[in-house]
Amino acid sequence: MVEYQHVTDDMSVYRDGTIKLHGPEGFAGMRKAGRLAAEILDALADKVEPGVTTEELDTFVREMMLDAGAVPATLGYRGFTHSCCTSINHVVCHGIPGPKKLKSGDIVNIDVTPLLDGWHGDTSRMFLVGDVPLKARKLVEVTYECLMIGIQQVRPGARLGDIGAAIQAHAESHRYGVVREFCGHGLGRLFHDAPEVVHAARAGTGPELKAGMFMTIEPMINLGRAPVKLLNDGWTAVTRDKSLSAQFEHSIGITEDGCEIFTESPTGRHKPPY
Ligand code: MF3
Ligand code: CO
Ligand code: CO
Numbered sequence: 001m002v003e004y005q006h007v008t009d010d011m012s013v014y015r016d017g018t019i020k021l022h023g024p025e026g027f028a029g030m031r032k033a034g035r036l037a038a039e040i041l042d043a044l045a046d047k048v049e050p051g052v053t054t055e056e057l058d059t060f061v062r063e064m065m066l067d068a069g070a071v072p073a074t075l076g077y078r079g080f081t082h083s084c085c086t087s088i089n090h091v092v093c094h095g096i097p098g099p100k101k102l103k104s105g106d107i108v109n110i111d112v113t114p115l116l117d118g119w120h121g122d123t124s125r126m127f128l129v130g131d132v133p134l135k136a137r138k139l140v141e142v143t144y145e146c147l148m149i150g151i152q153q154v155r156p157g158a159r160l161g162d163i164g165a166a167i168q169a170h171a172e173s174h175r176y177g178v179v180r181e182f183c184g185h186g187l188g189r190l191f192h193d194a195p196e197v198v199h200a201a202r203a204g205t206g207p208e209l210k211a212g213m214f215m216t217i218e219p220m221i222n223l224g225r226a227p228v229k230l231l232n233d234g235w236t237a238v239t240r241d242k243s244l245s246a247q248f249e250h251s252i253g254i255t256e257d258g259c260e261i262f263t264e265s266p267t268g269r270h271k272p273p274y
Contacts, residue, residue: 002195002207012189019186019194021212026119026188027253027260030214033070033121034251034262036114040064041125042267045274048127050104054086058097061112070114073122073191080235085111085124092220092228092237092245093182104130107140109247113191120187122216123263124249128272135223136244137272142174143221143246144271150199150217151252154259158209164201167219177226179245182237184216187251211254218249 005011005018012020022030040061047060062083065072072083080096087095087109088102095109102108111124126140146167153162171178184197195207199219224243231238239245248271251262264270 004210006212015190015193017194019207019210019213020188021210022188022214022253023212026212026214029117029119030121030188030251030253030262033114033116033119034123035121035266036065036068036070036116037112037121037123037251038263038265040112040114041110041123042265042269044110045127045269048102048108048110048129050130051101053099053101054088054095054097054108055099057086057110058082058084061110065114068114068116070116073113073115073120077191083112085109087111087245087247089244090239090242092179092222092239093247094235094237096233096235102129105132106130107132107136107244107246111247111249115191118189120189120191120251121263122187122191122249122251124218124247125269126246126248126272127274139176139221139223139244140246140272142171142176143219144248146170146199146219146221147217147248147250150219151250151259151261154209154252154254155257156209156211156254159204160195160197160206160209161201162203163217164198165203168200171219171221177222177224179220179222179226179228181228182220184218184249186213186215188214209254211256213254214251216249216251218247220245220247
């Protein structure tokens with residue numbers, strides 16, 4: 001059985017398996033955290049170029065968060081020691097920033113989560129490095145469409161499975177693989193909370209969506225087959241068949257008549273080219 005809970009501020013830090021229904025203070029907090037997250041990705045668009053290392057991008061992200069009075073939610077999270085995830089080419093998610101330089105032709109996802117005044121803004125976009133082949137650009141474009149088609153399903157009365165069904169149908173119509181091992185999630189004062197938002201599902205199944213729910217939608221779409229494996233560092237997830245993978249993520253809140261995207265780019269840098 002699915003349980004929902006209207007949360008007051010002091011209750012919303014507990015991971016008790018219920019789906020939290022937030023009020024106006026929650027929306028105000030998420031709006032600020034989400035805006036900062038989007039501004040960081042906006043600023044990264046000018047930094048991502050051939051020759052830059054993902055470590056340098058990580059430092060930039062950390063400093064921009066600290067300057068804004070936020071902390072990187074990923075820093076120290078379950079032993080992760082960086083301020084963002086940088087997932088290049090066949091890396092699906094949770095790539096660890098390091099000394100490797102980006103090179104022309106790479107596609108890279110950068111995923112940031114500032115924790116600002118107690119609220120998490122979790123968002124990621126793809127970036128194109130130099131000249132990227134058409135096949136890769138098409139994957140990035142369709143993955144963005146998958147995110148937005150998923151978001152279009154969100155309104156009170158719809159079911160959680162409607163999101164995954166719409167994403168899966170769109171991705172598979174292009175013969176792409178939808179990653180099953182990782183999913184979107186509830187969030188708010190917690191980084192990862194109920195429910196699990198899967199990106200492949202059957203329409204009409206799963207919990208009913210209700211106003212006040214906060215969640216991420218973050219489809220990972222592979223140019224080849226869907227299966228993923230984890231590298232020995234315990235974090236980096238890669239496609240088993242070494243095919244390219246793309247991802248976009250927004251944090252959203254369900255309103256009376258649809259949803260609010262907390263992490264929308266204030267400068268229109270929704271997808272590349274930026
Ligand atoms: N931001 C990721 C998400 O979308 C989580 C990253 S956790 C980390 O849920 F530890 F890998 F950074
Ligand atoms: Co997320
Ligand atoms: Co994220």
